[in-house]
Amino acid sequence: NAQRAGRGEIGHIELGYVASAVYSGLLQRQVQSFCADCPDVSLSVRESPMAALPGLVAEGRFDIGYIRSPMTLPDGVEAVRLSSEGFVLALPQDSWLLGLKAISCEHLQNETFILPEQISGTLHVAAQGGYAPRLGPQPGGLVAVIALVSLGQGVAVVPESVVGHVSLPNVVYRSIEGSEASSWLSLIYRRFEKAPAVARYIEQVKQVARLKV
Incomplete structure (x- = not known):
């Protein structure tokens, strides 16, 4: 189990999102894709006011978030640009x-x-x-x-x-x-994320983003 945890195959992710991530279908596609690859990682998915979401990620209340950019982010929080x-x-x-x-x-x-x-x-x-x-x-x-x-x-x-x-x-x-x-949807996350399951989710989204460039 320690090895699986280290690979991000088990664990828990707190995910916050703004409503337009759901209207576009992007959130559903990315969450379903991750859950298919890592069925033993549990996800808690909750809508959040957009103004608060970057700060909640910075504080660790959420691990990752989907926001609508452009938006100013707190120190230590980075974004992957997704669909426009x-x-x-x-x-x-x-x-x-x-x-x-x-x-x-x-x-x-x-x-x-x-x-x-x-x-x-x-x-x-x-x-x-x-x-x-x-x-x-x-x-x-x-x-x-x-x-x-x-x-x-x-x-x-x-x-x-x-x-x-x-x-x-x-x-x-x-x-x-x-x-x-x-405008465009972005996945936001902490720059120095240590939790393997969260890091794996971020990397999976980055790979999809790279394929679309």
């Missing part, structure tokens, strides 16, 4: 914007933006349109963000993987013409 995706606009179904043939960044100047945890898409769209965005509430996870859109509180710039996965009444998704804003 663009953003879409979530609109209330009575929005005047739906009368337009194409919605561009400039059209959103007077809209109130409901903020997801990863605000880079919102800021990028406003910068491309040449204005300071009117910022509304930041209610938490993506379902909470899209719920406020469905209540008519504003619009939201959200990862395109929510389309087809988060379907709420009164919400319509549209592409944003000319916007090149993108």
Whole structure:
């Protein structure tokens, strides 16, 4: 058993994630692949607020985490860049914007933006349109963000993987013409990870990332 533990074949991993890692299917693929290779490693998998997740990894409350980058990480925490995706606009179904043939960044100047945890898409769209965005509430996870859109509180710039996965009444998704804003999922981990099972998981994800480059 000591040899197996040393190879990372037995052990325990605390894994935290943000919801969009699940919408994209990435978390499921990587966890299932690891569990198939190492069936005797137990995984505890829990959703976490994105702002807190890097700190929880640094403190050892989670061993690894899936976040949406770009994001500033604490000292000693590193990231493997995984799949990249663009953003879409979530609109209330009575929005005047739906009368337009194409919605561009400039059209959103007077809209109130409901903020997801990863605000880079919102800021990028406003910068491309040449204005300071009117910022509304930041209610938490993506379902909470899209719920406020469905209540008519504003619009939201959200990862395109929510389309087809988060379907709420009164919400319509549209592409944003000319916007090149993108974000990507990252696996974060402690730089000097000593637990063999955790190190094995990280290495497996890195190998997949290398194959895709």
